[in-house]
Amino acid sequence: MTRSIRIGAGAGFSGDRIDPALELAEHGGLQYLVFECLAERTIALAQLARQRDPEAGYDRLLAARMQAVLPACRRQGIKIVTNMGAANPLAAARKVAEVARSLGLAGLKVAALTGDDVADALRGTETPLEEGGTVAGLGNRLVSANAYLGAAPIAEALAGGAEVVVTGRVADPAMFLAPMIREFGWSLEDWDRLGRGTVVGHLLECAGQVTGGYFADPGFKDVPDLARLGFPLAEVGEDGDAILTKVAGSGGRVTPATCKEQLLYEVHDPARYLQPDVAADFTGVRLEAVGEDAVRISGGTGTARTGMLKVSVGCHEGWFGEGQISYAGPGALARGELARTVVRERLRLIGLEAEDLRLDLIGLDAIIAAGAAPAEPREVRLRVIGRCASATAAERIGHEVDSLYLNGPASGGGVTTAVREVIGMRSCLVPAAMARPALHWLEA
Amino acid sequence: MLLRDLAHARAGDKGDTSSIGVIAYRAEDYARLERLLTPERVRAHFAGIVHGEVRRYALPGIGALNFVMEGALGGGVTRSLALDAHGKCLASAMLEIELPEEA
Numbered sequence: 001m002t003r004s005i006r007i008g009a010g011a012g013f014s015g016d017r018i019d020p021a022l023e024l025a026e027h028g029g030l031q032y033l034v035f036e037c038l039a040e041r042t043i044a045l046a047q048l049a050r051q052r053d054p055e056a057g058y059d060r061l062l063a064a065r066m067q068a069v070l071p072a073c074r075r076q077g078i079k080i081v082t083n084m085g086a087a088n089p090l091a092a093a094r095k096v097a098e099v100a101r102s103l104g105l106a107g108l109k110v111a112a113l114t115g116d117d118v119a120d121a122l123r124g125t126e127t128p129l130e131e132g133g134t135v136a137g138l139g140n141r142l143v144s145a146n147a148y149l150g151a152a153p154i155a156e157a158l159a160g161g162a163e164v165v166v167t168g169r170v171a172d173p174a175m176f177l178a179p180m181i182r183e184f185g186w187s188l189e190d191w192d193r194l195g196r197g198t199v200v201g202h203l204l205e206c207a208g209q210v211t212g213g214y215f216a217d218p219g220f221k222d223v224p225d226l227a228r229l230g231f232p233l234a235e236v237g238e239d240g241d242a243i244l245t246k247v248a249g250s251g252g253r254v255t256p257a258t259c260k261e262q263l264l265y266e267v268h269d270p271a272r273y274l275q276p277d278v279a280a281d282f283t284g285v286r287l288e289a290v291g292e293d294a295v296r297i298s299g300g301t302g303t304a305r306t307g308m309l310k311v312s313v314g315c316h317e318g319w320f321g322e323g324q325i326s327y328a329g330p331g332a333l334a335r336g337e338l339a340r341t342v343v344r345e346r347l348r349l350i351g352l353e354a355e356d357l358r359l360d361l362i363g364l365d366a367i368i369a370a371g372a373a374p375a376e377p378r379e380v381r382l383r384v385i386g387r388c389a390s391a392t393a394a395e396r397i398g399h400e401v402d403s404l405y406l407n408g409p410a411s412g413g414g415v416t417t418a419v420r421e422v423i424g425m426r427s428c429l430v431p432a433a434m435a436r437p438a439l440h441w442l443e444a
Numbered sequence: 445m446l447l448r449d450l451a452h453a454r455a456g457d458k459g460d461t462s463s464i465g466v467i468a469y470r471a472e473d474y475a476r477l478e479r480l481l482t483p484e485r486v487r488a489h490f491a492g493i494v495h496g497e498v499r500r501y502a503l504p505g506i507g508a509l510n511f512v513m514e515g516a517l518g519g520g521v522t523r524s525l526a527l528d529a530h531g532k533c534l535a536s537a538m539l540e541i542e543l544p545e546e547a
Contacts, residue, residue, distance in 0.1 A: 268501075
């Protein structure tokens with residue numbers, strides 16, 4: 001009999017639901033539970049939080065998630081891998097140990113993975129950015145630079161007995177690939193197996209997005225019980241092929257169609273899905289229903305890794321200022337259009353300096369500003385947003401929308417205004433040696 | 445024939461690039477999608493939204509086409525002023541494409 005392991009996905013983004021993770025921990029028959037919680041920009045925001053407070057800079061739901069799943073995981077020997085360490089994996093690991101102690105789980109072994117932060121090595125260099133310009137050109141606007149680390153150091157932590165591995169920036173599929181490398185002893189140059197493991201990791205990394213979440217389109221693609229959506233788990237064999245499923249009785253569905261949408265999600269060239277460990281090839285992937293809510297995944301392959309790591313670079317890009325106001329009933333569109341004209345004129349009169357400005361009518365052209373105009377909407381909402389060099393300038397945008405109350409078209413209502421700092425993300429490639437992965441051990 | 449009757453779609457984002465996977469509901473419709481849902485047709489549909497190149501990758505094994513559209517996200521997700529900065533809704537917009545009837 002071929003040995004296999006069961007890996008579950010406990011979160012697909014930082015704001016994800018927590019109860020499906022507990023359901024997986026209790027009823028998934030898992031050996032590993034992975035929480036992917038680190039969007040591109042989150043790490044830059046976390047870096048800013050850490051600059052203000054040296055013990056901050058990790059996921060705000062870390063403690064809540066650990067409180068929910070640690071008892072069940074400890075009881076069943078389920079190992080946890082997560083990138084909730086964000087900009088501060090060490091502080092996050094200390095928090096995990098603290099939560100474990102408070103739950104009476106003394107002796108819990110936690111490993112923190114650092115070394116993804118390459119800001120000091122990169123700052124001031126002529127490394128070209130994918131979006132144009134160089135890192136040096138960002139000057140002191142640079143906030144953070146984090147390389148996507150691979151699976152090897154996570155596998156090493158698991159081999160060392162870690163029950164929880166907390167990382168910063170790592171490639172999302174690598175968190176799933178690491179348990180396979182650890183359990184099956186795969187060579188780090190077995191491109192086909194690493195490719196297949198990456199396919200599985202990629203399918204799991206967005207959690208509910210493969211079990212019927214983000215899929216429902218009533219009448220075309222119906223999904224039962226989204227309010228109790230089950231998160232996915234994969235039973236992976238030694239060859240890297242897998243069966244993807246979810247806990248019986250949970251909401252959602254797993255079909256070849258749900259898997260296909262996720263397989264292509266955020267993929268460019270499917271023959272070269274570039275990861276730190278491998279260039280995975282999805283073009284031969286087969287997806288086959290093998291029971292209710294069970295899909296067999298096979299046929300993935302891979303070729304040698306490039307030796308370069310992608311780096312997410314965060315930088316200050318000024319301030320967003322925004323204001324919104326609604327118009328409804330007869331003539332809503334005409335009043336909305338008038339309000340749009342008035343605000344555009346006001347911003348010109350006050351000499352607002354915005355690097356970028358946009359005036360949309362939500363309900364008409366805010367999302368898809370192309371094609372034939374639809375029938376007259378019953379309500380529209382003017383949304384004015386601009387990017388300015390200072391918070392003071394950005395505030396004036398909301399102020400001009402707010403002042404429509406007494407100075408604009410009839411019966412506008414529901415004004416909201418906002419000002420927020422813009423942290424833009426760029427990316428570049430660096431030689432893998434620039435990142436210095438290191439493990440740090442703690443015990444609860 | 446509306447694309448929505450033949451296929452489903454999901455959009456993803458990386459920087460200023462939107463990628464949309466378009467998947468045939470029925471395997472027998474894939475060849476038709478491959479013939480008719482050309483990068484040129486998709487580019488024309490997204491005129492005014494997509495400002496760069498549109499590339500298409502075929503995955504006949506799963507009956508899907510993957511479209512990669514550059515300059516589609518208002519200069520990049522994190523600095524875009526768009527309400528839907530990630531371009532998530534572009535997948536639904538894609539399904540509005542009208543495909544010509546074949547003889």
